[in-house]
Amino acid sequence: MNTSSDPNRSLRVSKFRFHRLWMPLLLVLAAVGAIFAVGVLRPEMDRNLNRWLTTAIWLLCGLLNVFWFLLFSRVSGKLRLGIAVALVVLGVAASQMVRVDGVVDGSGLPKLAWSWSGKGTPDLALPAPASVGVAVAGEGEGDPSVALDGTVDGSADVPQFFGALRDGVVRGVEMELVSDWKAAAPKEMWRQPIGAGWSAFAVVGGRAFTQEQRGAEELVTCYELLTGRLLWSHSDAAHFTQWQGGEGPRATPTVVDGRVYSYGATGILNCLEMRTGKLVWSRKVLEEVGSENLEWGTSSSPLVFDDKVVVTGGSTSGAVLLAFARDSGEPVWKAGSDEASYASPLLATLAGRRVILSNNARSLTFHDPATGVLVAEHEWGDARWPKASQPVVMPGDRLFLSGGYGMGCQMVQVTAAGEEGKLAVAELWRGLKLKTQFNSASFGGEFLFGLDDGRMACIDPANGDRLWKEGRFGSGQSLMVNDGLVIIQSEPGPVYLASVKREGFEELGKLEALSSKTWNHPTLAGRYLLVRNDREVVCYELPVK
Structure with missing residues (x-):
């Protein structure tokens, strides 16, 4: 039979070619179905795992489609070979032109940037610190002895990480914050660049203490609360970086009895004079106990009590806690057999x-x-x-x-x-x-609340049942003030004021405080709110009744 004269041949060929396209379509539909099934069957799956799994499904779908096209699509061999070569060239070019610049957010997915672009975290020049040594009160502007008696109007001391009991609840503040930021907006006191790191602030006597990275130096810094002026800094030749966790120190200093205790990302424990920043003593904790550092760096804020200062160890089993004498830095005890x-x-x-x-x-x-x-x-x-x-x-x-x-x-x-x-x-x-x-959870009297995979959630402490879940704040932080009033530092940078109660959640105000990834805890010192990330710090004066 002469098929060339068959009038239905072109129609059959067209249908056959069209039929071959069902394979990539089915792969895409399978990927969509898998992602949907994960969301339906595992609604409480960890957000990070869900993001990675979703990304992996789409990558697998793309690779299978490329595999199908090159081997089974029946497109002409020359065209398939040309596209294969083009893909290899594009892959090599991308590896040279694109680099990983940290992560997109707390999910850990890599953030891509052009190879010739600057680093995501600016390497800023540190202003000249005030002179180290005993200063005389009242000598004038820049004197590191000013405001040591806590007389800054409207301020309150916050001497350690996450509140007096390390539970994310602000206590001892006599004033009541205005709960409507639309009617009475917070006043921006000052804003300035800051070195890399995920530390928060401790505030004592009108001074704000934090840790930051500037080039090859890891610093403990002291700023004037009302102006942001640098009063002094202490530096150590240390630099921690990890592609997901970024650069710089993670812990927050603790201030007790005129001394500042800091713990760097590589395990350096310092005791400094609060007045001048002068070094009293220092220990290289991990080096001394022979422990490897944690993958994302030591992050423990020093616990200071009685005559001791206690920090955590490293990733080597044993010595999860280490105690040192507050006055001399001499080892007192070490304990534990786990990894920190x-x-x-x-x-x-x-x-x-x-x-x-x-x-x-x-x-x-x-x-x-x-x-x-x-x-x-x-x-x-x-x-x-x-x-x-x-x-x-x-x-x-x-x-x-x-x-x-x-x-x-x-x-x-x-x-x-x-x-x-x-x-x-x-x-x-x-x-x-x-x-x-x-984030860490906090107890609100009749309920527990915190960020559940980036959304504010409230659960019943009697049985763990969820009462509600609202908002989207990423890998942010929260701080409870007064009765049911919560300050939320979102991961993208904005700060929110919200009413968090057993009955429900209500957003009461928003500040466009920061504009890049923020993992640092906010610090509320009386009516003064300090927020920072690895690039910038801002101080607000909050309205009070």
């Missing part, structure tokens, strides 16, 4: 016993403050993922634990054990309704 993580130690009294709580890679441990002796241990979480959230001490000798990366949350009961001085820990419930990442 990224939360800060805190003091608590549970079942009638005063203990230090340490949130470690595989466990929560309870230590005697005087000796470091382990009095209880509770295994929880996954050592493959970081823990950055503070344990929340609850009424009735309970503790609330939470973490991101699929770890979820749980409530535990602490009781006195039979053995003298020991404690027992029993799990009451666990769930996935509050998955904090960089």
Whole structure:
């Protein structure tokens, strides 16, 4: 039969060629279906895992389509060869023209930039610090001894990370903040560049203390609260960087009795004079105990109490906590057999016993403050993922634990054990309704709240049931002020004021404070709000009643 005269041949060929295009279409539909199924079947899946899984599904879909086109599309061999060569050339060119510049956000997905563009974090020149040494009060502008008595009108001292009890609740503020920023907007006091790092501020006596990276130097810096003027700085030849976590120190200084205690990202513990920044003593903690650094750098804010200062260790098993004499820096004790993580130690009294709580890679441990002796241990979480959230001490000798990366949350009961001085820990419930990442949860009296994968969520402490979930703030931070009033530092940079109650969430105001990735905790010192990231710092005066 002469097929060339067959009038239906061209129609059949056209249908056959069209039929071959169903394969890439099916691959795309399968990818969409897989992403939809993950969202429906695993609604509480960790946001980071979901983002990575979604990206992986689309990449696999793209690779399978390229594979189909080159091997099974039946397009002419010359065209397929030409496209294959073009893809290889584009891949090589992209590897030379594009580089990874940190991450997009807390999900850890890489942020791409042109190879010839500048770094994402500016390397800024540090202004000349004030002279180091004992200064005489009242000598004039720039004198590092000014405002040491806490007389700045409307200010209050915040001497350590995350509040007096390290629970994200502001206490001891006599004034009441105005809850309508639209009617009475906060006043911007000053704004200026700052070195890299994820530290927050401690504020004492009208001075604001933080840590930052400037080139090859890791700094502890002291600024005048009302003006932002640099009063002094202390530098160490240290530079930590990690492609996901970025550059610079992570911890917040602690200020006690006229001294500043800081812990750098490479494990340098300093004691400085608050007045001048003069070094009193210094320890290279990780080097001294022979421990490797954590993947994202040491992040523990020093815990200062009695005659001791306590910090966490590194990624090598053993010595999760280390205590030093406050006055001399001499080692006092070291304790633990786990690997450290990224939360800060805190003091608590549970079942009638005063203990230090340490949130470690595989466990929560309870230590005697005087000796470091382990009095209880509770295994929880996954050592493959970081823990950055503070344990929340609850009424009735309970503790609330939470973490991101699929770890979820749980409530535990602490009781006195039979053995003298020991404690027992029993799990009451666990769930996935509050998955904090960089944020820590806080207790609002009748409810627990925090950022659940970037959205503000409220849960019932009795059983872990979620009461509500609102807003989108990324890997940000929160701070509770007064009754139900919460300041939220969002990851993209804006700051929000919100009413957070058991009954629901209401946004009350917004400040376009910062405009780039922000993982730093906000600090509220009376009516003065300090917010910063790895590029910029801003101070606001908040309206009060």
